[in-house]
Amino acid sequence: MKLKELFISMKNLKLLELSKIVKNEIEISQKIEIRKDPITNVISRINMERLKRPKQKGISDYCPFCPQNIEIATPKFPKEIIKEGRIKIGRAIIFPNMYPLASLHGVCVFTQEHKININEINEDEIFDGLKCSIEFFNISRKLGYLYHFIGWNHLQEAGASILHPHFQLISSKNGLKNERFIFKKCKYYWKKKGRNYWEEIVEDNERFIGKTEGFSWITPWAPIGNYEVIGVGNKSSIIDLNDKELRGMANGITKIIKGLWELGIRALNMVIFSYPYQVEWFNLNVRIIARRLPSDRAFLEIYSGEIGIEVPPEVYSKFFKKFF
Ligand SMILES: [Zn+2]
Numbered sequence: 001m002k003l004k005e006l007f008i009s010m011k012n013l014k015l016l017e018l019s020k021i022v023k024n025e026i027e028i029s030q031k032i033e034i035r036k037d038p039i040t041n042v043i044s045r046i047n048m049e050r051l052k053r054p055k056q057k058g059i060s061d062y063c064p065f066c067p068q069n070i071e072i073a074t075p076k077f078p079k080e081i082i083k084e085g086r087i088k089i090g091r092a093i094i095f096p097n098m099y100p101l102a103s104l105h106g107v108c109v110f111t112q113e114h115k116i117n118i119n120e121i122n123e124d125e126i127f128d129g130l131k132c133s134i135e136f137f138n139i140s141r142k143l144g145y146l147y148h149f150i151g152w153n154h155l156q157e158a159g160a161s162i163l164h165p166h167f168q169l170i171s172s173k174n175g176l177k178n179e180r181f182i183f184k185k186c187k188y189y190w191k192k193k194g195r196n197y198w199e200e201i202v203e204d205n206e207r208f209i210g211k212t213e214g215f216s217w218i219t220p221w222a223p224i225g226n227y228e229v230i231g232v233g234n235k236s237s238i239i240d241l242n243d244k245e246l247r248g249m250a251n252g253i254t255k256i257i258k259g260l261w262e263l264g265i266r267a268l269n270m271v272i273f274s275y276p277y278q279v280e281w282f283n284l285n286v287r288i289i290a291r292r293l294p295s296d297r298a299f300l301e302i303y304s305g306e307i308g309i310e311v312p313p314e315v316y317s318k319f320f321k322k323f324f
Contacts, residue, residue, distance in 0.1 A: 010035075010037075010038065013035060013036040013037070013038060014033060014034065014035050014036075015033075015034040016031055016032070016033055016034070017031075017032040017034060017102060017103045018030070018031060018032075018103060019032060019096070019100040019102065019103050019104075019105060020077075020078050020081075021075040021076070021077065021078070021096040021097075021098065021100070022075055022076040022077070022078055022085060023075040023076075023098070027078060028075075030047060030049050030099075030100060031047070032045055032046065032047045032100060032101060032102065032103070033045070033046040033047075034046075041177070043177050045101045045102070047099060047100065047101060049098075049099050050099040050101075052099065053098075053099050053161045054161065054162070055156075055161045056161065056162055056163045056164075059114070059116055059163065061163075063114055063162070063163070063164050064162065065109045065114075065162055065164035065166060066112075066114050066164060067112045070093065070095075070109065074086075074095040074098070074107070075095055075096050075098055076095060076096070077095070077096050077106075081104075081139070081143065082139060087132055087135050087136055087139075088132070089128055089131050089132040089135060090124070090127075090128030090131065090132070091110060091111055091112055091124070091125055091128045091129075092108055092109065092110040092125075092128040092129045092131070092132035092133075093108070093109050093132070094106045094107065094108045094109075094132050094133070094135075094136050094169070095107055097168065101170070102170045102171075102172055103145075103171075103172075104140055104143075104145050104169075104170070104171040104172070105168065105169070105170050106133075106136050106168070106169040106170075106171075107166050107167070107168055107169075108129050108132055108133050108136070108166060108167040108168070108169060109164060109165070109166045110125050110126065110128055110129025110132070110165060110166065110167060111125040111129075111164075111165055114164050115165070116154075116155060116163050116164075116165070116266075117261070117266070118154060118257040118258075118260065118261050118265075118266065118268065119257070119258055119261035121165060121254070121257060122254065123247070123250045123251050123254045124250075125165075126249075126250035126253050126254060127246060127247055127250035129167055130150075130238070130246050130249060130250060131243075131246060133148075133150055133167060133169050133238075134238060134239050134241070134246075136169055136171070137169070137171060137238065137239050138239060140171030141171075141239070141276070143171075144173060145171035145172055145173055146173065146276040147171065147172045147173070147174065147175035147176070147179055147276060148169070148170075148171055148237075148238060148239065148274050148276070149169070149170045149171075149172070149175075149176055149179060149271065149272070149273070149274070150167050150168070150169055150238070150270075150271065150272040150274075151167065151168045151169075151170070151269070151270070151271050152165075152166075152167045152168070152268070152269065152270040152271070153168070153269055154267050154268045154269070154270075154291075155266060155267035155268075155291070156267070156293075157266075157267040157291045157292055157293045157295065158267040158268055158269045158291040159269070179273060182273060183275060183282060185197075186198070186281050186282045187279075187281050187282070189281070190280065190281030191281075196280060196281055196282075196283065197281075198232050198282070198283035198285065199283070201218065201220075201221070201232070202216040202218055202232050205218075206314045206317065207219040207220070207221070207313050207314055207317045208317065209229065209317050209320045209321055209324055210255075210320075210321060210323075210324025211324070212231075212248040212249070212251045212252040212255070212324070213244050213245055213247060213248030213251070214233055214234045214235070214241065214244065214245030214248040214249070215231045215232065215233050215234070215245070215248045215249055215252050215286075216231070216232050217229060217230070217231050217232075217252050217255075217256070217320070217324065218230055218232065218317070219313035219314070219316060219317040219320070220313060221313065222307075223289070223307065223309055223313055224287070224289060224307055225269070225289030225290065225291070225296070225307065225309075226289060226290045226292070226296060226309060226310055226311070227260060227263065227265065227289065227290040227311065227316055228287060228288065228289045228290075228313070229256045229287075229288050229320060230285050230286065230287050230288075231249060231252045231253070231256075231285060231286035231287075231288075232283050232284075232285050233245070233249065233283050233284040233285065233286075234283065235278060235283070235284060236274070236275040236277065236278045236279050236282045236283060236284055237274050237275050237276060237277060237278060237284060238272060238274040238284055239274070240278055241284075249286060252286070253270070253286060253288070255320075255323040255324055256288050256320065256323070257288070258323055259319065259320045259322075259323045260288075260290055263290070263316075263319070265290040265291075265292065266292075267290070267291040267292065267293075268288055268289060268290055268291055269288070269289050269291060270286065270287065270288045270289075271286075271287050272284065272285070272286050272287075273285050273287070296308075
């Protein structure tokens with residue numbers, strides 16, 4: 001392929017997503033450009049509005065997510081998406097991300113308390129946050145956004161710009177790159193081996209930690225970050241979880257973050273992989289990793305696709321057992 005042809009084909013590897021939010025009764029549209037590299041498969045989401053993101057440096061900085069500011073400082077969804085503009089369940093509230101990276105990019109503030117210590121975050125708060133997220137995903141589904149991804153960056157070392165604890169929710173029509181990849185591989189594993197990958201990896205082994213209602217907690221064979229723990233659910237989709245199972249997930253997350261705190265960890269990333277429907281070949285899973293400063297994401301992790309790990313998963317699985 002000549003260079004000119006390569007550039008022409010690259011221009012075709014570009015999509016635009018439009019995100020609409022309402023701020024001070026005015027509707028604002030933002031364009032998110034999504035580019036895919038034809039060789040590396042890297043996907044970049046570009047939104048220059050993100051340059052304006054406020055960044056809290058310390059615990060006493062002004063906080064848009066605190067109860068006295070949240071109604072004024074945060075935007076609403078347009079009425080055609082969510083009639084009341086925001087979703088509120090228990091202690092949790094969901095509103096659109098002011099600086100989105102996808103058409104439907106929500107923020108879920110799950111505690112009214114401005115606290116940053118992960119050992120102070122309790123099960124009820126996580127439960128409310130997850131329940132409120134499911135409501136957002138049910139609304140997304142009706143709009144044709146079937147894939148539902150939950151992320152949590154806690155503290156700056158994990159990529160958070162606001163320190164007040166919050167989840168981020170991305171609903172998409174085709175799934176994010178790693179969601180698509182994992183779903184495809186799990187389906188292939190099922191077809192090839194006749195077994196469910198997730199059920200196999202939770203079978204009692206030296207990386208097994210413990211159980212909560214509807215979930216088994218393990219450390220992975222090849223962690224993607226230090227102290228990574230995975231909670232494997234009995235179902236495929238988060239929106240199918242009943243309150244008991246949702247509490248089981250919240251209970252497990254709380255136990256893991258208490259363990260991380262005891263290890264001296266203050267920051268974390270968490271994600272939840274969930275398939276749109278119940279299938280035999282996939283179990284929804286929660287993944288949590290520890291983050292520290294100086295950054296543990298260096299050239300190896302960023303460019304080589306390989307990860308440097310300090311403690312083997314067979315060793316720290318024994319440590320986490322005492323919290324179950
Ligand atoms: Zn706050």
